[in-house]
Amino acid sequence: MGGPDEIAALYEKLHAQFSNEYLWNPKGDKPELMAMLAGSRVVIHVASHSGKISEIGLWTNDERDVGCPADLGPAIRTAWNSAPHATVDDLEIWLDTAHQVRALLKVGDQCRLVFERYEPEDTWLEKVGRIALVGSPASQIASQLAPVFGAGTVIDQNGLASWGDRGCGFGGGITLVQAQTAKNQIVSIRARTYVADVTFQAVLAKLVASRGQPTEVTGLTMRRLEWTTGTPLRVDFDSGQLEVTSGAFPAP
Numbered sequence: 001m002g003g004p005d006e007i008a009a010l011y012e013k014l015h016a017q018f019s020n021e022y023l024w025n026p027k028g029d030k031p032e033l034m035a036m037l038a039g040s041r042v043v044i045h046v047a048s049h050s051g052k053i054s055e056i057g058l059w060t061n062d063e064r065d066v067g068c069p070a071d072l073g074p075a076i077r078t079a080w081n082s083a084p085h086a087t088v089d090d091l092e093i094w095l096d097t098a099h100q101v102r103a104l105l106k107v108g109d110q111c112r113l114v115f116e117r118y119e120p121e122d123t124w125l126e127k128v129g130r131i132a133l134v135g136s137p138a139s140q141i142a143s144q145l146a147p148v149f150g151a152g153t154v155i156d157q158n159g160l161a162s163w164g165d166r167g168c169g170f171g172g173g174i175t176l177v178q179a180q181t182a183k184n185q186i187v188s189i190r191a192r193t194y195v196a197d198v199t200f201q202a203v204l205a206k207l208v209a210s211r212g213q214p215t216e217v218t219g220l221t222m223r224r225l226e227w228t229t230g231t232p233l234r235v236d237f238d239s240g241q242l243e244v245t246s247g248a249f250p251a252p
Contacts, residue, residue: 100166168193176193
């Protein structure tokens with residue numbers, strides 16, 4: 001989805017087509033452009049990751065809740081008609097599997113249209129489920145994790161290193177990846193993202209194939225599954241939020 005120069009070029013094009021009322025920070029992690037569309041203030045958002053455009057989105061940001069233009073929903077559904085499709089509440093999601101780009105559309109009171117990169121379930125698990133690093137020296141964050149999720153990562157005063165990476169399958173937004181350290185060792189790696197049930201089931205099936213059947217913890221409002229053989233692994237799924245933790249589990 002292009003590099004830094006294309007981000008700047010895209011802003012210039014959008015600025016020319018909309019009003020001259022805008023906010024632009026092309027060097028930031030998440031530059032934004034403000035424009036007027038269909039009589040309502042719309043946020044047009046372009047984000048970059050690893051030097052490439054990772055997300056292009058627009059949504060209404062107005063108390064009048066004017067919703068989407070009437071022809072937007074039909075146009076997106078027609079354009080993405082042949083793509084795999086899922087619905088989460090009032091959010092529709094399509095996957096362009098060839099280019100690993102997904103379209104998200106919400107046509108309720110607050111209009112939302114986003115195109116963003118994503119990871120299929122198998123490569124997502126391969127990236128975030130680096131179980132072998134649990135128990136390794138904290139220096140492995142710089143040599144093994146930072147090249148995958150982003151250079152220049154620092155460990156905060158609580159011993160935590162964090163990154164934002166691509167989401168997974170039918171879902172929306174980034175994946176928050178965190179490595180927890182203690183006594184100069186990596187004690188856990190955790191990944192959290194928002195997915196549809198169909199993607200949760202796909203992730204679970206791949207984990208069962210590689211680790212066997214988990215133990216399901218009962219008596220919780222969420223679904224919690226745990227594997228205790230070898231490096232501990234926990235999967236939580238609650239109202240669309242998927243969290244995968246390897247190593248030491250966080251406190252309840």
